Amino acid sequence: MITRNTHDTDTPHTAREAAPPSHAAPKEHARNRTTHGRGPGSYAVITAVTLFVLVFLAPFAIILVNSFKTSADYRANGSLSWPEQWNWDIIGDVWERVDFTQKLLNSIQISLGVVVIAVLVALFNAYAIGIGRIRWRTAFLVFFLGVNVLPQEGLVYPIYYLFKETGLYDGKLGYTILVGITYSAFGTYLLSSVFSTFPKELIEAASLDGAGRWTILWRIVLPMSWPTLSVMCVFFFVWSWNEFLYPLVLLISNDNQTVPLGLSVTQGQYTSDPTALSAAALLGVIPMIAFFLVFQRTLTRGLTAGAVK
The missing domain is CATH 1.20.5 (Single alpha-helices involved in coiled-coils or other helix-helix interfaces)
Incomplete structure (x- = not known):
């Protein structure tokens, strides 16, 4: 037991x-x-x-190292050597030589204006084509695709004379409108593909509740499409910041030039200072690095979330 x-x-x-x-x-x-x-x-x-x-x-890394070398050090040891003596004054010299403060403000102003114009125009166009289902939808999409395919070199000549005749030459406003409309063609083509798969049930339900087209756009379509729009904003800002050909032809005065144009003055026809060029390149890339660090979460979320859930 x-x-x-x-x-x-x-x-x-x-x-x-x-x-x-x-x-x-x-x-x-x-x-x-x-x-x-x-x-x-x-x-x-x-x-x-x-x-x-x-x-x-x-x-x-090579640009960063050469940005703080002296010219004698660069000529003696080349571009891959460590600086014998750090030249901290070269950044300030290049900043004053190119008037970098004015160029930076111009680039920020123009890039932000391009983003606003391109995104708004693309949003309205895509809403009409992708959701409104207007007539000749395919023809419009082919037109916008053709605008993206055309090279800038083929458009510079007529745009130059058009700006001359309309009084927009050497003006930031005209240049911003031009680039914004050009980028909106790509945005329209992209958003039209996204809006074509937009749930029709939501649109029909909102219409039955008495919502108009503007209400549907701002209250339903825009919030659900924000991931795609945020990616477009980042890309349009970067593309506008790096533009060189259009501002080279259309913005000739020093007060209207952008950062890429301002940094090009460090390279002459018969003279070249590699350390100044490296410092100028460093000044030009730092704003973009800061921009990506600030908006990296938005970019990642937009690329992974999709346009419509």
Whole structure:
């Protein structure tokens, strides 16, 4: 009797003590599977990505190092050597030489204006084509696609004379409108594809509730399309910031020039200062790095979330 009771009492106790390892087994198995899941292929991919990142960052590292060299140091030791003496004054010299403050303000003003114009025009066009289903929808899409295909070199000549005749030459307003409308062609083509898959049930339900076209656009379509619009804003800002040909032809005065044009004055026809060029390139890339650091979360969220959920 006592033996039986002892045995009956010990058996559940032993089972309870043995239970935790059985419950922990799946976690340990998953951990082992994760640890041993990396084969030679995974390490090869990691190595290839690391090499790609190093190769991609190498030019920026060279620019950064040469931006603080003296001209004599560069001529004596080349571009790949470490500076013998850090020249901290070269950034200030290049900043004053190109009037970088004015160029920076011009680029920010023009890029923001381009983003506003391009996104609004693309939104209205795509709303009419993708959701409104206007007539000749395919013809309009082919037209906007053709605007994206045309090279800038083929448009500079007629745009130059058009600006001359209309009094928009050498003006930031005319240039901003031009670039904004040009970029809106790409935005229209992109948003039209997104809006063509927009849930029709939402539009019909809103119409039955008495919502008009403007209400549907601002209350339903715009909030649900914001991921795509945010990506467009980032791309349009960067593209406008890096424009060189159009501002070179249309913005000739020093007070209206953008950052790429201002930095080009460090390179002459018969003279060249590699350290000044490196410092100018560093000044030109720092605003873009800061821009991406500020909006990287918005860009990542827009690329991964999709346009319509």
